[in-house]
Amino acid sequence: MKKIVILLCSLLCTACMAPEKIIEMQGISTIIGFDFLDDNTFKGTISLLQFDRKEENTSVTLSAEGTTSKQIRQKLEEQTSHDITSGQLRTILFNKNMAATVGISSFLDTMQRDSSISSLIFLAITDNAEETINNTNYEEYPEMGSYIYQLLDKHEKKEMLVNSNLHDFITTLYEIGIDPTLPIINNANGVAPSIDGVALFKEDKIVGSISLINTLYIKLFTNNKAFLGDITVEIATEELEKRGMAELNLSKSDSYKITLHPIKYKGNIEIKNPEFVHLNATISVSTLEFQPSTSVKNKDSLKKMEQLIGEALNKEFRYILEELKNLNTDPIGIGRKIRSIRKYSHLTEGDLRQNYSALKIKPNIQVEIKRTGLVD
């Protein structure tokens, strides 16, 4: 009995009690978006779940203006009878314009410190956060927050996206020698929002974007377990004929297209010296589709085909790398790799950036066709 009293006291006297948060009294936010107005004021838009069955919509959106995210929140609280809580927050949207001019790290810092916000929530970029959240086309999902969450989650699960949650963003942001990326959500009138490429960051500001498919070149070197997604390569017919692959019986169409399904891959950043870097990767693929249809049986022609595909991929990769260098952003993390070598570990962020624009990068992607004629 004495022990039980002591136990009760130890909890009660130390006020070890969670604050009461009864579910129907909470304004449960699922998505929050920030837009940039002039004069350092921001507009925050939030989607709250509402549980009244008589209402048609299961969510309400609120907007407020303020200079800090907490002030916005304060003003949002004025507009509702519920307590606004962020325990179920799944996505934070940022205005593209804002991300390009002001930067988003100041917002993320306060999010990261909020214990009720999971560090696994998604971040995304959109043209106008308010309009995106107010978009009423969200397929069969109950409200916009869960729709965008599902959209991003699906793409992350299928590894079409480079990881884009708060934790990943903060890590890549503060780590020297690698720059973060975030998905861009496209919002058009009358249709549900969709993913439209990946934004490239230099520090916390957007400098450019690449398409979703082209992220495969980034994933090749950053995440060894990612699912690359099918690769479609276009090869000029002339090229094929030049290599003496006449047995393919090609038609006259001017280019030949192959879709490949990667089975496994291995990427390696090889540092020759701080000015010269090899990006080596081998991808094992199975062929899914040929346009126009052909059958490749000959081992020799398969070899040649592998070479051709490899060349095509390298060519495109070289082009992308050139663009990355122009934007001076390093999502692949070449700088990090350079710095990981003992004798270059003294290099600072500034050194690496300077170095990066002059860096010679040699892409070297090799393709192995492991299987053909696979039945899915």
Next chain:
Amino acid sequence: MTKRHNNDNLLGYEKIKSILNESPDLICRKLEVGQEGIHIIFMKNLIKPEILNEYVIKYIEELSVEYLHYTYLMKNIPIDEIKVNLEEQEIISSLLNGFAYLYFLDEKKAFIVNCANPIERSIEKAETESLVYGPKISFTESLTSNVKIIRQNLNDYNLCTDEIKIGERLQKQVRIVYIKDIANHDTLQTLKDRIKQLKMEDIIDSSVLAQCLEDKHYSLLPQFILTELPDRFIYSILNGRIGIFIDGSPVAIIGPANFFSFFESTEDIYLRWSLSTFIRLIRLFAMVGSLFLTAIYVATMTYHFELIPSKLLIIIGQSRSQIPFPPLLEALLLELLIELLREAGARLPSKVGQTMGIVGGIVIGQATVEAGLTSNILIIIVAFSALGAFSAPIYEMGTAVRIARFPIIILAGVWGLNGIIVGICILIVHLLRLTSLNKPYLAPLYPLRMKDLKYFLIRLPHHFYMRRPLVNRPKDSIRLKERLKNITDLDEF
């Protein structure tokens, strides 16, 4: 007449009459045969008249005169049970048990013969513990027939049924049933000592005795198995446990019990191993669910909505939106309602009981949701909890789970999930400290007996059970076929 016997402890009719408060049932039949006067004193309603007429009165009257004396009659009267050398107390209690008192006036000697006619129920199907497979027979209120059932099914000369008498006013016969070369001696001695030390005026039923014998009286959990199934009783005894019968109770006590033995049913042995294992695990899962599910609902609704998966959130939120009570009150209300229904259902005659189900299930369930007093999610959870508690094969364990649920719900309402953790801690500490007949209650898990896990948590095919479970500390833990041979040899001897 009474004068002559004043110094004797034998009683005359007058004396008996005064002791028995002039009971109108007391009858004295005075026989005058030859020179001998014999009084036959008995209680009218308690004897079987045919026996008294045929084997006592008629027998005496047909005897020739030279045999009409105490010694001859005592030796030759055609009745199985007689008592001689009587004490006053014994004469009275025997009379009240349906014996007839034969008093030889001239010789000043007496003996009593058994003419009892006890009221007995016939042996029927088990009601509270019903099985799909297996024997349907159940114990009755008569100790004699209960022992008979056991003897009939367990023909072993080592089966002991030790008799102890308890109760000061209402003396009751208690039989301790065990197999001498299996049951652990220390456990047996503990049990006997406890029974002998009982100072009770009366013990009405075996369930009362079980409560008196418990190691920890304040525990919520039962520490003895109460069963009305002979096959369960025999199975337990064969595994080294000890059984107790008490006269007048159709329920037998089995001990020592451990926590998991309350979740095993003899049906587990009759069914195939795959199904039995599955069912056993389901029972344990149901028990855990029954204990904690409502509490988890209360905790998440009050403190931790972050834990709800986003797809469930809207459904749960909508069902909660119109409810005027906080989740704790809502849950307690519904849990009490279910308990009320169960209690009403148990008290009502079985024909009305069906109506009760309809009233409870449809009217109250549906109406409370439609009136917006409770959420339908909670109805599902509470119904599951009720089902879970009833799935324990031993009714007492089910009741314990039902009671233990309430403090955990309150803890959850006060401290959220932290409260549930506190509840679990207290529960585990209690389970670890609890003993049954000085044997650990949480036995095969703590202290860990890997070999015993197959007896209590799961069930394997029968050829795995070559030993008796070690938690009961049987004297002889091996059951091999060679041993069976030896026993038959001995029997022939």
